Amino acid sequence: MRLNSYVLQCHAASAGGKTSLKKHSVFSAMYLKEIGRYFSSYLWVLNTGLGVVLLCVVSLALCVISPEMLGKYTGIEDVDSFLGQFAPLIIAAMLSISCPAASAISLEGKNLWILQSVPLSNKTFLKSKIALTLTIHSIGYMLSVAVFLIRFQFNAIQALTLLVVPVCYSIFTAVQGTYINCRFPKFDWDNEMVVVKQSISVILSGAIGMICIAVPELLHWFLDVSFIKALWGMAAILIVLSVILYFKVCSKKII
Template sequence: PNYILNCGLGILILIGAGVFVLIKSSWLLGGITNIFGSDNFVCVIASALICLIASMNDMSAPSISLEGKNIWIAQSLPVTSWQAIKAKRNCHLLLTCVPTLICSVCAVIALKPTVLGAVMMIAMPLVFVLFFSMIGLALNLKYPNLKWTNEITPIKQSMSVFVSMFGGWIYSILIMFAYYPLSGIISSEIYLIGAAAVTGLLCLALHSWLKKKGTKIFAEL
């Protein structure tokens, strides 16, 4: 229960945000236009905010540490280290992708972007969730805490949770504000394609690291 309550807070917030944007779409559009002077920023800001809320779901960040002293059980099961790591990643994806998709679809319905903008408002947050699921695992493999006596310790007080959550917020804010100097050069849709591509490349790098070095670290814990 502590794990879901503390690491899955984003699930409820994502769904709540989706409902909010449906109700307050005119207010939100007007606010973005007034602040930035153009509605070109709508897709980028909406996508970045969804990413920021999704980063509140940090199930993967303490997932290795939560094995505690019983990690030998996972290591002795008739599955490979990669399968064990993938299971933790997939748990994060299952619990985060669905509410993220719901929030994104609500934002698309409410904000009425272009077709390409709608596609990217859905795709960008989902790529971010994949990235965030793997960065949490990578950090937890680098900074595991298997000697806890209370499960709250790895959930609330571990380096991996702190770095992944604040890193997710910073990355989301970077996605938002990096478009400002580029807004006169490229459209928000093209910018989001580029942001999703960069995030996708980071996902490939993390996937490679987890499969090669991450599995070795897991086996030796």
């Protein structure tokens, strides 16, 4: 047990004939493991990182396309006003369809026994899955928010909405994906594709994400609710649900 703990928390590197030990906390070690595993699996990246990639591509394109040219190409008369309302939901939608957490637990597969043999708490294990999704989201979020704020003229409320709403969606996506995967894990797989694209947890998590994106639009179109108010209301609900699901997921026994 001591040996397992030592291996989990320390990283040995040899340089010039000398060996140095770099210590990490248990969470940091698990988090780095998740990051390394994610980027080493092209299937996982391809199927769960598409939204973030699209967000980055669009953001970079907006760096070279002027608002006037964008309005001309899209047929939108007032681009600043349009994006002031819909940019937060656009970013949130791209983050919602990128959910590595919905398949992260299942991908442990037959190697789960290794984690069960080390002094690793269930809570730390699950927090590393949530942290993975939040890290991937942060790449697209920071780039897109910076570009939108620099390239377009938003008022204070619109800018604040752009900063806050996607974060709420990101947190909810990470937590609900982990929770659903805890409820419907699939460890008996032979091909990663089955887990990251066809498992019930991935399908269910994606459906929930789309519903959360659609609700503010439906409230705005059919009930004539202010779109900004609908976004803030949905964001508040998602944060409350995230807290509830977080405590529920931490109570689940996986390892």
